[in-house]
Amino acid sequence: MTLSSAPGKVYLFGEHAVVYGEPAVPCAIERRARVEATQRDDGRLRVNAEDLSLDGFTVEYGATADSRPDVDVPESLVTAATQYVDGAIEQVRAVTGEDDAGFDVTIESDIPLGAGLGSSAAVVVAAIDAATRELGVTLEPEELAERAYQTESQVQEGQASRADTFCSATGGAVRVEGDDCRSLEAPDLPIVIGFDGGAGDTGRLVAGVRSLREEYDFAADTVEAIGDIVRNGEDALADGDVEEIGRLMDFNHGLLSALGVSSRSLDTMVWAARDAGAHGAKLTGAGGGGCIVALDPTEETETGLSFTPGCEDAFRAELAETGVKRLE
Ligand SMILES: Nc1ncnc2c1ncn2[C@@H]1O[C@H](COP(=O)(O)OP(=O)(O)OP(=O)(O)O)[C@@H](O)[C@H]1O
Ligand SMILES: C[C@@](O)(CCO)CC(=O)[O-]
Ligand SMILES: [Mg+2]
Incomplete structure (x- = not known):
């Protein structure tokens, strides 16, 4: 079993415009998503995401696209809920070359969903990091950020920047402009x-x-x-x-x-x-x-x-x- 966490972020400047090549400055904050990954030998993915709804739910489904999640909530909620984790596991399989790897994934997060604090990036970064390490591969933060960006980009239909994922993977204040991502010295901001x-x-x-x-x-x-x-x-x-x-x-x-x-x-x-x-x-x-x-x-x-x-x-x-x- 492996466990990784990654922080959420606020944008000091530049969200949305960053998608079109303008620079942006997000800043990581001490609110984290924690993802635990344990390899399964049947190739299936089982996601336990307690924070996704008030009651929390567990989704279990196979490695193939047509296998149905085993969960009693509306389909749209399941899709919205699972697409980032699915994408993260797809990246893990690609980067490790273990196409049939299956996992039990448990997510716990202090970051409200869809509220602008980068919950998706934090979950994806922590999930890729935990699941790759579970397979014995440790990615450098830059590679981790790039893989997480690929996931966000896929879910946002090609319209994503590297800002959220780079910031979550590396921490601190960062500056992102296109594919140029770097850390910034920033004063201690209130x-x-x-x-x-x-x-x-x-x-x-x-x-x-x-x-x-x-x-x-x-x-x-x-x-x-x-x-x-x-x-x-x-x-x-x-x-x-x-x-x-x-x-x-x-x-x-x-x-x-x-x-x-x-x-x-x-x-x-x-x-x-x-x-x-x-x-x-x-x-x-x-x-x-x-x-x-x-x-x-x-x-x-x-x-x-x-x-x-x-x-x-x-x-x-x-x-x-x-x-x-x-x-x-
Ligand atoms: N605790 C969690 N467990 C499982 N999935 C999560 C969790 N938190 C976020 N997600 C995934 O991220 C999605 C929300 O991402 P979205 O990009 O819409 O918002 P955000 O990242 O919180 O805000 P922003 O992108 O504006 O900073 C959820 O629908 C879900 O798929
Ligand atoms: C709106 C946006 O700029 C930030 C979302 O946190 C989208 C992105 O950068 O991918
Ligand atoms: Mg997001």
């Missing part, structure tokens, strides 16, 4: 997260931005302008200028909102954070619902958010210095 209890579908939100961008030149310009914000943000990060970082996050949120990926509750939380005196606030990740990220060294934003109708949870997040962790 990150506060607000969560509306909801979720957005990454694939659908990415598709929405893509069609806007194809239809309107000004939407394509908006995507490019997000790239300009990121470049300015890198300078502000290098200078440790938290006020400027916050101002740029505010601007970034406005452009994401223009691209149609915010929501009433995300906007409400962003304004609550600003009213509480945060340096800046924006949605994080794909949007549609889920989380915002704000910067505030005082307690005010966390307190303000916790009294904001529509905000289900407000908490401080620490930077995760380490990406994937090999626990057993």
